[in-house]
Amino acid sequence: MAMTVEIRDNKLCIEIDLEKPTPSSSGKTLVVASTHGNAVTSVMIDGKPVTIGLNAYIKK
Secondary structure (H helix, E strand, C coil): CCEEEEEECCEEEEEECCCCCEECCCCCEEEEEEEEEEEEEEEEECCEEEEEEEEEEEEC
16 A cells, blocks of 8 residues: 655645455445555654544445
8 A cells, every 4th residue: 555645735635546446344345445544644743743544435
């Protein structure tokens, strides 16, 4: 999973690779992009790193 994160024009911009649709743990959706938990980024706000937990999915 490759993810890039940056702040542009006071917006948090996240770019993440799409994956082959894979069933979620419940089986109700197909996951197409995920950080697979929380990921600490190099982006800093108030001197602290931003942590992102992201799941993108489609319904079956």
